[in-house]
Amino acid sequence: MSANSFDLSIDVLRNRQNSKWQRYGADVLPAFVAEMDFAVARPIQRAMERLGADQDYGYPDRGGNHGDGTLVDAFGKRMKSRFDWEIDPALVLPVANLVQSTFSTILAFSQPGDGVVLQLPAYPPFHDAIHSTGRRMVVHRLNSGAEGWSHAPQSLDALIDDTTRIILLCNPQNPTGRVFTEEELREFGRVACERDLIILSDEIHCDLVYPGTKHIPIASLSPEIAARTITITSATKGFNIPGLRCGVMYFGSADLQKRFHAYLPARAVGGPGIHGVDATVAAWNHGQNWLDDVLAHLDRNRRHMMQFINRELPAIKLHMPEATYLNWLDCSALGLPGSAFDFFHDKAKIAFSGGEAFDPEGKNFVRFNFATSAAILDKILDRMAEAVRSNANRA
Numbered sequence: 001m002s003a004n005s006f007d008l009s010i011d012v013l014r015n016r017q018n019s020k021w022q023r024y025g026a027d028v029l030p031a032f033v034a035e036m037d038f039a040v041a042r043p044i045q046r047a048m049e050r051l052g053a054d055q056d057y058g059y060p061d062r063g064g065n066h067g068d069g070t071l072v073d074a075f076g077k078r079m080k081s082r083f084d085w086e087i088d089p090a091l092v093l094p095v096a097n098l099v100q101s102t103f104s105t106i107l108a109f110s111q112p113g114d115g116v117v118l119q120l121p122a123y124p125p126f127h128d129a130i131h132s133t134g135r136r137m138v139v140h141r142l143n144s145g146a147e148g149w150s151h152a153p154q155s156l157d158a159l160i161d162d163t164t165r166i167i168l169l170c171n172p173q174n175p176t177g178r179v180f181t182e183e184e185l186r187e188f189g190r191v192a193c194e195r196d197l198i199i200l201s202d203e204i205h206c207d208l209v210y211p212g213t214k215h216i217p218i219a220s221l222s223p224e225i226a227a228r229t230i231t232i233t234s235a236t237k238g239f240n241i242p243g244l245r246c247g248v249m250y251f252g253s254a255d256l257q258k259r260f261h262a263y264l265p266a267r268a269v270g271g272p273g274i275h276g277v278d279a280t281v282a283a284w285n286h287g288q289n290w291l292d293d294v295l296a297h298l299d300r301n302r303r304h305m306m307q308f309i310n311r312e313l314p315a316i317k318l319h320m321p322e323a324t325y326l327n328w329l330d331c332s333a334l335g336l337p338g339s340a341f342d343f344f345h346d347k348a349k350i351a352f353s354g355g356e357a358f359d360p361e362g363k364n365f366v367r368f369n370f371a372t373s374a375a376i377l378d379k380i381l382d383r384m385a386e387a388v389r390s391n392a393n394r395a
């Protein structure tokens with residue numbers, strides 16, 4: 001991948017009709033929605049160009065029962081090669097998007113009033129999936145400590161009662177960038193087995209793990225854990241193609257799959273379109289060199305961001321993310337009059353993701369998306385420092 005694939009100008013980026021570059025004013029730098037400001041991998045672009053050139057827009061026949069066999073095959077090969085996880089192709093369900101899968105799994109495996117365990121802070125649609133379906137959020141908090149973001153695994157047992165049905169796990173975790181260790185995952189698995197819970201494991205960020213840390217699909221740990229786990233994942237975050245709408249649900253047993261389809265028959269699940277399928281297959285089968293370059297760039301950005309904030313803005317507390325291009329910034333010590341989101345939007349012209357959407361107690365937090373060029377990242381950091389300095393001088 002050439003160096004300028006990471007160096008797209010603001011003008012080029014603003015021409016994209018995407019929410020990242022369109023939602024806020026032309027003077028605001030976006031660092032919110034989980035998208036990257038990079039050119040996509042060549043194999044993905046070639047696959048998209050081929051569809052257009054051949055006008056290949058009919059009902060697809062790419063093998064398998066539903067014409068999407070190449071996707072199931074690529075998913076299996078990818079899980080084996082990256083995570084040494086052997087999957088059963090019969091238990092894969094291609095879907096258009098993972099948020100819908102979160103909702104449908106919650107609806108299929110619980111009743112209104114039932115408890116769903118969620119670690120806070122958490123990706124906003126998880127809150128919505130629990131609240132708007134009338135389920136009860138069982139809060140399992142991640143705490144900031146010397147070693148980073150962690151939870152007390154023993155506390156999980158105490159949170160669960162007879163109406164708790166699901167542990168909704170996000171691994172790697174959005175927004176903290178934590179990657180759960182084998183020990184932590186085994187503890188989730190133990191609790192789920194002992195208390196007869198379903199695990200819904202969103203592993204969409206599994207491709208974005210930095211050196212020194214390892215992603216482990218929780219369903220790969222044992223047949224007992226797999227039998228109660230639905231894993232959802234896609235290439236859309238790692239390969240930056242979220243608008244192409246394609247992902248997979250993986251049922252850890254045939255019984256789980258049957259129970260899901262008793263609630264939502266396969267034909268009632270929105271499947272992916274051909275662009276999503278072909279782009280995902282290209283990404284998983286031929287995109288690893290691109291991804292290696294992206295991770296090296298993101299790794300530089302993550303270190304630079306940490307060094308800058310620790311040096312210039314020491315009142316902001318943060319931990320080095322182990323995965324993702326997101327970081328969770330605690331701005332409480334800045335003593336801001338309103339929310340941290342409003343402060344940076346109004347005074348620095350930066351749009352982060354506001355912390356309240358991730359945690360009701362998150363008004364002093366923002367989520368920072370640092371997947372951009374070195375030049376734009378520097379602009380964002382400089383604007384942050386300037387706004388914080390002006391605010392301190394005024395106080």
Ligand SMILES: Cc1ncc(COP(=O)(O)O)c(C=O)c1O
Nearest residue numbers: 034097098099123174202204242
């Ligand atoms: C943890 C997590 N799950 C799901 C999604 C969205 O997935 P989809 O676009 O397939 O609904 C995101 C997007 O940022 C995410 O961070």
